[in-house]
Amino acid sequence: MKLFTPKGTMFIPKNKIERPKKKKKKKTGKIILSACYCPNGHNLFDESVQFNELPSIKLKVVRGSDQGILALSPVFGDYSRVTIGISLKKGDKLDIRCPHCDTPLPVYSTCYVCDSQMVTLFLTPDANYARCLGICQRVGCHNSKMTENQRILTSVMRDNS
Numbered sequence: 001m002k003l004f005t006p007k008g009t010m011f012i013p014k015n016k017i018e019r020p021k022k023k024k025k026k027k028t029g030k031i032i033l034s035a036c037y038c039p040n041g042h043n044l045f046d047e048s049v050q051f052n053e054l055p056s057i058k059l060k061v062v063r064g065s066d067q068g069i070l071a072l073s074p075v076f077g078d079y080s081r082v083t084i085g086i087s088l089k090k091g092d093k094l095d096i097r098c099p100h101c102d103t104p105l106p107v108y109s110t111c112y113v114c115d116s117q118m119v120t121l122f123l124t125p126d127a128n129y130a131r132c133l134g135i136c137q138r139v140g141c142h143n144s145k146m147t148e149n150q151r152i153l154t155s156v157m158r159d160n161s
Ligand SMILES: [Zn+2]
Pocket: 038, 039, 040, 041, 042, 098, 099, 100, 101, 102, 103
């Protein structure tokens, strides 16, 4: 087989070109978050608490004079949680902050399910509202949504109370 064309350029038969196969998206409907940031760009993912071997989203929560750590499952729509240093009751309204810089997560919108506020977790380190996640600050209210460029990608509205 000739390796060079008459012009001197290398000839590579088409079927020898390896193209990376596109990974097929599994249609399980599960969205697993891989990064989440506070307004100052701190990554909120934490390896020390894991859900099914996935790192959790670690948040500082304040309720009156109590404060502690709330670790959430990174699977969107999975409301598994672990609390450290605080015990939460259904209906508690939490002040949710970054565990690194203590900055309160900004309000995303009012929750239309329970009238509390939804706070913003950014999906990129530059605090861009075009890609973010909104979660309700009330314990037990499972209203959350993920948006990209104002479009709602997915939302979960489940109130267990
Ligand atoms: Zn921070």
